[in-house]
Amino acid sequence: MKIAVPVKFVPDLVEELTIDPSGAALDTSWLRLIINEFDDHAVEQAILLKERGGGQVTVMMTESDGADDFLFTAAAKGADQLVKLTGDFSSINNHALAHVYADLLKELQPDLVLTGVQAHNDIDGAVGPLLAELLGLPYVGYVAGLTVQGDKAVVRKEYSGGLVAEIEVKLPAVLGIQAAEQPPRYVAYSKIRQVMGTAKIEERPVAGLDLSGGTAVSRLFQPEAAERATMLEGGADEVADRLVAIFKEIGTL
Amino acid sequence: MSQDIFVVIEHLRGEVAEISYVMLAGARQLSQSSGGNVTAILLGHNAQGLTGNLAADKALYVDHAALAEFTSDAYITALAGPIREHAPRAVIFGHSSIGMDIASGLSAKLGLPIVASCRSFTAEGKFVSQICGGKIMAEGDLPGPTALVTMVPGGYKAEQGQSAQPPAVTTVPAPTLEGLRVALKQYIEPDTSDVDITKEAMLVSVGRGIQNKDNIGLANELAEALGCAVSASRPVVDQGWMPTTRLIGKSGKRVKPKIYLALGISGAPEHVEGMADSNVIIAINTDQNAPIFTVAKYGATIDMFDLLPVLTEKVKQAK
């Protein structure tokens, strides 16, 4: 069982996001990037599948600050192969990226490709279903857990309200992971250090990207402040007093 | 090539999903700048009746046993033909468990551009997408010739997409649907053994700001003092700190309590979808730019760990 997991860094939303002078992109000079949390779940799900049924897990990403650390961490968790695409990805869109990964995956021939269900900064569709179509494979997203049975995967697909659909998908397939069956595991730094000495990151240069097909944005802005909340000022005591008064007024206390 | 706007109607287990009406309302606005009609496209089996209250100028209906339940494979195959043939100005899908499974695939299959997370259209027909967990809006010209769009809720009211006047329905022959690789086995109902958070008059709701499982106790104490339940955002549930039955949002429950007290919740659109209709939303969040403050009535940028013990004590005294 070969499992490929393409992963991506996204802006950390806890930080303040500022728009650059062009007005159409985020200012990247201060941007802190973190792993797309759904990719953490995709890596975890891949490793769980390997632990249950054996196989090989390949984690792949485009180069950026922190990429090596993430890949080594994945190796410490149990990933077998680490691939880093190198080149200029500054103006990449998801269509172009899907083509790059499709080429790589045609070589690797995985049984399963697990992507994150989405990333919060997409305008241009999602890589998972784009990839599936380019590879001629089926795609199912919103997946929270799966088992492999022969040449099929039985996946739990989430709908709203807590409803789950159990869906059978013929392999090979691409799945968009919403949540792994268990929270992403923690690995001690000492273990990652150890792996750094032995694991190898394969670098693959990518050139001649076809950037057509992406969707252009002409303006970014922050949502209107018009509907903002009435702010309760002061320390814990004052805020708590105000809240108690509000609870009483509305009648929940 | 036409200026019409297609809306792919989402339905599950015999019910039209609310996002379908939101999409129809968005399509109506977009059609005013494009100058075309709004066409609902419904795939299903013995499901034509679902077109009854759709606010569309016309409806295309594709019937096939393999379309009785949503699967990406069958839907993509069944939609490719009509989109290619009519080449409308835009095709709108939900940014949802259904729409997101098929829109990008159709984009790759048909070589058409896609716009994700669209919340509304401007009077000039530009798209406005909501990204970065609700912190950023992105505007741009609708790409051509046919733009595929996935739409999030929030920009239009469902009622705007409903009509007492049913659209004229044209039945479109289904393509051959063979060799399908995706099949529904069964639906698994939500767990009902826990408290029903949709029935609570007040909810104390915790997000990732709660930091770990042990700290949930602080929220429990406050909820106990108030006589209400604790609910949670997705990361809290995905980390295993609270059961799924307490999840609020797109994949969880939709609630409308009298008071929704959000502690350490950023207010991502997928969360807001589940609680925006609450009577009074109160948000405690250390980040003054957190999107939750745009839906809350009251807010405070105080550290919840400073607030919680004090608030619980004061609630106990006030009883």
Ligand SMILES: Cc1cc2nc3c(=O)[nH]c(=O)nc-3n(C[C@H](O)[C@H](O)[C@H](O)COP(=O)(O)OP(=O)(O)OC[C@H]3O[C@@H](n4cnc5c(N)ncnc54)[C@H](O)[C@@H]3O)c2cc1C
């Ligand atoms: C397909 C899909 C479906 C989804 N469905 C859901 C869903 O049903 N429900 C849901 O909730 N999410 C859902 N999500 C996830 C959603 O996009 C967000 O990631 C999630 O809602 C964020 O949860 P949060 O606000 O708890 O965490 P974060 O966004 O990490 O926010 C934590 C907040 O806590 C604040 N904070 C930190 N420390 C403190 C402190 N000491 N005191 C006060 N404030 C503090 C921070 O400023 C921050 O704003 C879904 C996502 C996808 C892609």
Ligand SMILES: Nc1ncnc2c1ncn2[C@@H]1O[C@H](COP(=O)(O)O)[C@@H](O)[C@H]1O
């Ligand atoms: N630059 C990238 N490198 C690797 N994987 C990616 C990249 N962009 C997107 N993906 C994959 O596609 C998933 C969804 O992201 P997106 O397509 O941006 O919504 C991510 O969680 C990754 O699994």
